[in-house]
Amino acid sequence: MSLEIRISQVQDRLRQACAAAGRETTDVELLPVSKRQPESLIREAMAWGFKRFGENYVQEAASKAPALPEADFVLIGPLQSNKAKLALQTFVEIQSVDRLDLAQRLDRIAQELGVVRPAWVQVDLWGEATKLGGCAGPQLPELVGFLSKSNHLPLQGFMAIPPPGNMAAFQELAGLRADWRQRLGRDLRLSMGMSGDLEAAVAAGSDQIRVGTAIFGSRKEPGKAGLR
Numbered sequence: 469m470s471l472e473i474r475i476s477q478v479q480d481r482l483r484q485a486c487a488a489a490g491r492e493t494t495d496v497e498l499l500p501v502s503k504r505q506p507e508s509l510i511r512e513a514m515a516w517g518f519k520r521f522g523e524n525y526v527q528e529a530a531s532k533a534p535a536l537p538e539a540d541f542v543l544i545g546p547l548q549s550n551k552a553k554l555a556l557q558t559f560v561e562i563q564s565v566d567r568l569d570l571a572q573r574l575d576r577i578a579q580e581l582g583v584v585r586p587a588w589v590q591v592d593l594w595g596e597a598t599k600l601g602g603c604a605g606p607q608l609p610e611l612v613g614f615l616s617k618s619n620h621l622p623l624q625g626f627m628a629i630p631p632p633g634n635m636a637a638f639q640e641l642a643g644l645r646a647d648w649r650q651r652l653g654r655d656l657r658l659s660m661g662m663s664g665d666l667e668a669a670v671a672a673g674s675d676q677i678r679v680g681t682a683i684f685g686s687r688k689e690p691g692k693a694g695l696r
């Protein structure tokens with residue numbers, strides 16, 4: 469199936485999900501996830517109007533970026549502290565900020581580099597953190613508090629990867645966002661929903677869905693890509 473067809477299928481799903489939820493399609497960002505996909509496909513997606521792409525691995529995105537100067541990469545994968553500087557140089561936005569020491573380090577290096585990188589707190593309310601990253605409940609207030617005051621990593625909202633099939637998770641995240649909106653007295657966004665569950669995420673109030681396979685097809689095996 470061509471990229472064009474897959475894109476239009478996903479856009480149809482998004483339109484229908486928004487209509488069902490009484491929301492405007494333009495209120496939900498469709499972020500294509502291009503991890504372990506070739507530059508040629510990213511270029512093709514850019515011809516269909518996309519500019520921002522989610523990537524999981526710092527090294528992989530850093531090696532793709534020079535060939536795609538017009539693309540903006542968003543980090544959605546776990547970030548090791550020793551890659552903080554490269555991440556700030558490679559990505560326009562960092563969605564996987566999940567611990568205070570990482571946030572502090574990113575903040576300090578962003579200041580040194582003189583860059584501003586919108587940041588999202590990745591949350592884990594379901595004990596999946598060892599696999600996927602994510603800040604667990606008790607550590608959340610400190611991390612959110614820190615980012616809410618940072619000038620170099622302005623807080624955008626919350627990103628999460630709920631366990632597949634756990635539809636109540638999207639409601640929990642919506643509740644978390646509502647709490648923090650009230651506590652901070654400002655708007656915060658939610659990045660949740662992927663190829664398999666974007667409808668439920670949109671129904672629960674997601675502002676951004678991150679879609680990989682439904683747009684780009686299946687990915688290369690992690691080992692074989694050799695890019696991690």
Ligand SMILES: *Cc1c(COP(=O)(O)O)cnc(C)c1O
Nearest residue numbers: 501524544662663678679680681
């Ligand atoms: C890979 C990935 C996605 C996209 O997943 P698909 O199921 O391929 O749509 C979204 N978010 C994160 C954090 C990912 O790692």
